[in-house]
């Protein structure tokens with residue numbers, strides 16, 4: 344894997360490693376810090392430009408005890424030289440700083456005042472260099488009070504690396520955290536820039552280069568990425584010139600009973616739009632008529648129990664299944680899931696399909712132990728936070744774990760690809776790879792969009808995409824479809840945007 348080609352995310356520890364490798368190669372830490380301070384000053388000048396006074400701006404730089412504070416001193420000096428009115432407010436006296444941060448404090452020739460003289464209401468721009476990657480415990484006391492006071496005053500705020508209080512590893516807020524308008528970080532983004540609530544606190548995130556070479560990633564070998572098409576585009580199947588519909592797979596969706604059929608149809612229609620050559624809805628007899636009256640290109644077939652499903656599974660062209668949307672949580676889900684997996688088919692288990700296993704979790708996990716040699720993972724679980732907690736209560740309750748770690752641990756336990764949904768959906772594979780998805784809009788928070796997602800993922804599985812890539816591609820396409828539709832989205836409209844998503848993917 345060529346790590347540098349992708350949108351790698353580095354934990355603060357991995358970022359420290361990148362830093363150390365670079366320093367060992369002969370670039371001094373202070374040179375990196377000066378580059379970082381420069382990038383911060385550039386971002387600040389851009390923000391000041393937005394203010395548009397054209398005159399001198401009042402800039403307050405908040406400097407902490409470590410290198411994040413060092414970056415703030417460098418930026419402060421550059422902004423001071425640009426003619427702005429700059430004050431650095433420090434947590435500890437500058438003479439208490441050490442290493443590169445001490446050099447940076449020496450580089451700064453302007454005014455230094457203690458932190459408690461900082462008045463957020465009397466500044467045009469605040470630059471937060473209190474704490475960055477070195478945040479090691481919850482922020483308390485005077486600093487926490489200052490953050491709360493600043494957030495209430497809501498000045499324009501530029502965070503260096505991360506808003507103080509946001510964990511770069513998990514996106515968690517330790518104690519309290521600044522609300523930034525913009526965050527400038529260096530070399531590569533961190534999970535905390537994309538995992539909530541950190542993502543919201545960061546505002547817009549700008550990743551700038553400071554002289555760390557991309558090939559340090561060959562040593563670090565990161566396993567977390569931002570979900571971008573480059574990760575899976577090569578495995579995405581588009582119809583071949585002389586292709587046949589059976590080349591594009593046959594997705595199958597299980598319908599719920601007569602009064603709960605909509606969710607399955609949303610999944611089935613989405614699977615067809617998302618590229619499956621054929622889609623069949625398997626319906627209980629009492630729902631056949633209601634399903635028939637709503638379906639056109641999607642085919643319909645009766646499935647009354649395990650016997651019927653067994654007959655269907657004899658036909659190997661049915662290769663990817665969706666079970667759960669609107670289905671109910673009874674014994675039948677468990678039987679169907681077992682039969683589909685035992686028959687070696689891909690399965691997206693969603694919604695009720697996940698909840699049905701909450702009291703008998705090990706049945707699912709044992710079922711899906713190791714696929715035989717040479718076979719990939721076939722099971723994709725798509726829980727939202729509530730469903731996740733039902734299936735993995737101990738992992739959900741472990742506060743110290745990030746959403747990334749939670750999804751990874753669950754993936755390993757279930758030997759399944761986990762799609763842990765939300766604004767910051769994480770997709771994790773049992774082999775440790777994980778991506779964080781960042782596209783989509785809040786308009787996705789509407790009934791039925793999860794059902795559409797399960798259909799989109801099933802379509803990629805039906806076309807033979809490996810499960811991790813199918814899930815990552817499906818989540819990205821789903822988010823992009825929502826962006827293209829814009830405000831007022833309902834689940835029915837989502838799949839209708841997929842043609843535009845394909846156009847973009849084909850043109851890129």
Ligand SMILES: NC(=O)C1=CN([C@@H]2O[C@H](COP(=O)(O)OP(=O)(O)OC[C@H]3O[C@@H](n4cnc5c(N)ncnc54)[C@H](OP(=O)(O)O)[C@@H]3O)[C@@H](O)[C@H]2O)[C@@H](O)CC1
Nearest residue numbers: 362376408409410411474475476477478479480481482504
């Ligand atoms: N890596 C790179 O490539 C580059 C990194 N750069 C910059 O370096 C930054 C990382 O610097 P860093 O490691 O010195 O950590 P930083 O965030 O300044 O804080 C550590 C200090 O804070 C303290 N402290 C911790 N938690 C606390 C709390 N809750 N409340 C109060 N104090 C707390 C902690 O105390 P301790 O835990 O040791 O007791 C320690 O004294 C990084 O974010 C980026 O801006 C750039 O210069 C360019 C290249």
Ligand SMILES: Nc1ncnc2c1ncn2[C@@H]1O[C@H](COP(=O)(O)OP(=O)(O)O)[C@@H](O)[C@H]1O
Nearest residue numbers: 764765766783784785787788790791792793794
């Ligand atoms: N605020 C948000 N921003 C982006 N995506 C969101 C947001 N809220 C929900 N989503 C996405 O919308 C979908 C909702 O799925 P789910 O909770 O299963 O809903 P339903 O069961 O109604 O289909 C998921 O893909 C989720 O990631």
Ligand SMILES: [K+]
Nearest residue numbers: 471474505507
């Ligand atoms: K900061």
